[in-house]
Amino acid sequence: MPDGLVLRTRLAVTQRNLERVNDLNATIDRREQGMSDLLSGPEELKKHFEQVWAPFEALSMIERGLEDENFTNQLDKLYGVLRSHQRSIKKAASEATALRTELFDQLYERQDVKDYLVRQAEEKRSALGAENYWDKRSECERLFSEYVDVLRGIALRGARFGDQDLALGDFFRIADELPRVWGRPNSWSWDSLVVPALLEVSHSTDVNILHVGFPEWTIWALPLIQHEFGHMFLDRVTGSADADASSIRTSMVADALACLVTGPAYACASLLLRLDPAAVTLGADVALRSATILATLQAVAAEVSDLGPVQKLAERLGAEWRVAVDAAGGSADAFDAALGSDDCREAVDQARDTLRDCKGALDPHWPENWGRISSWADALADGTPDQMDIAEEDFRDRDRASLVLVLNAAWLARVRPDPRHDAPPEKVEEIGRLATTSMLEHLPPQEPRQIKQTGQPNLR
């Protein structure tokens, strides 16, 4: 007689997997532990090596009494070799310590991952039984997907991929900081991870992980994170259900929010990098999303005094987008129809109202800093990033990190209101590199963390 073997087998596997998720901290620690031991080696060796000097000093005493020239020569040679090794070990220890800090210290304290992923795993494991397995399995699978994302993200971020100028881990360290520009909506403080993914996943997740899609793991795509965070923001502020999160209206509001908070950099990244112009057809999502982004930018530029250049930049982006839509086989008319639609207007209004009314959310600071952004853009274009007063700005406005201003400066150095002033293609990479370096130099300092010798206890 069949006795539910399928169910029992799958339930057992799922429960085991949930335990694994729940053991996330220990998993991370184990992963770090081996590497940590290895990277601690040179430091240990350095301490041990100090011990050779006591016997050497004894030999020197003997040498003074012997007055043996050959012995003295050999002792001198030995001294030279030991000193050379000591220097090498000291250098290796210093590099290993720096590497250990770079690889591990950024990831460990991400409270949201612990809070949500681990806690949810425990809750689901406790509640899961044969009676509800079939109902709960999709929730569990989603959680496993998040778990894999986290592990993959941690692995990729720590693997030091990248090029000679920028390691992937550095790039994602910047990405982690970007959502802070939104403030503390409803007293919630962002403390999670941005992880590499194949494409952006535009929905809020239980563990609050933001995804940045390859191939745009560059500074130019960083603003796109804000769209995904826009979904999280909406979820936190309005409590919209997941079903709503996938609706085009929610996406449009998330776009408008991202554009409000981030500024033209978001419009540039979305229209010039990400959205598919071929998909712009009458009533299509991309038509509505691209229209919402431009309408948001135009609305801010029209309302804030002295934002003429932003208005012109928005006009230029609109014109370029229409050209791309036509060339790709989309419909520029459909885009214009979307731009003039009530849907578009309402999405912009909703975003502005939501941001304004949300307790703890910060006012976007890029409009009032457009002169600074322009000045920094000039500095990036001129190859003089030392002219960017980032530290002073961070000091002046401690709540709102200047990263978003740098992102806008980088995009503005690349794409100007007047195309005659655009950066030549051969300078674009250099502008991106300078902007990234400048941002890395001004990331908030992190406390050094001791690598734990044993895994942290899980939450069970």
Add this chain to the structure above:
Amino acid sequence: MGVLFERVVLIRDAQRNRNRSDSMGRSAGSERGVGGSDQLALRLGSVRVALRRAQDAIPRLTELDKTLGQRFDKRFNLLAGEVDGDAAPPRDATVAELVRKGEDLISETLAVLGGAAARHLDLDDGITSVALRWLDQLSDQADIRKVAAVVPAATEFIGVVTEVVRLKLPLDGSWGLPVAAHEYGHFVASVLSRTDDDGGVPDHTLLVEGLLHAGGADTDMPLIYWHGHELFADAIATALAGPAYPEYCLWYRFDPAQAQTVTPTHPSLARRMRVQLAVLRQLADADASGLIESDLDRISARWSDSVTAAGETAAVPIEELLEPLEGKLLEIVRDHPQLRPIRYCDHARARALAENDLDRLAAGTSVAQVLNAAWSARRAGPSGFQDQRTDQLSAKATALVKEVLDRA
């Protein structure tokens, strides 16, 4: 905003045959006048006596204002030496010229004495001292000789003989500082030269003055000359001070109801504003941030609206002689290599300074950027241009300008 050129040797040739009377009915250059040689000789004698008295007054001027006294003393002695020299008895034509020079010098000396007194009493709130330092800095950067002094006066003026800039009281604080650049523009017109190779021998010609003299037939000469001078000074002021100059003209000086009024010495305000906007266009073309273009659009629209509201038009009627001259003057302002180092640029830096509420001076900030930052901050104020912060901003900007000049 005027220039004391009517008696200046630079245009004497064009005016030699013209009888022009002063307010007493005397002919300034009356070698063919009523008194003839005797009268000229008597007048020269009087001028020389007056000059000696003026020279005696200079130590007192130094007591009032040490810097001004010292700077004026040098220029005065140089010029007085020309008028009061020990040369052999001059010919009539030369005497008339000496009389003109001497009278100009006396007039300028009086203005400087009055200005020194006003400065001593701080009627100018220290602005003319700041203006002088700014103009000195511009001269250093452009490798142009320096003006002799900047003094407060009843009207704007530059005496090209003495090279003393007069700025009109009240000075409107830092907002009015760009007017110094306008007067400096008159001065630049008189010194800006072009060097040609004449068979291996360098041949220097006064570029702007040459153009102004070649601008029309003899009968058109005074008008073309004055108007051209004024337009060039406007163009220079805009090129050096950026949007801050047209902004000041728009809000403080140019009466929209008089937009089309033409005087013997000044072209219409509509034409003057058009020249300023044309220079702003030149600056905007070089400004990647697009911020100058934004200012240009705003100022242009505001001027046009104001003029229309006053029942006038901002359109500029075509004047056959002035049009080509205007174009050539604008080319000089855009292309002359000596003007390049002092041309207004990096407007974004001014805007960034405004965003700091004029509180954080970045290295390399220029005087003109500070002036523009003040305008930008003023626009951003809650009550716009009538904001009570106006005086505070002006004081802050003046202090910053001093800091910029001190750093330099």
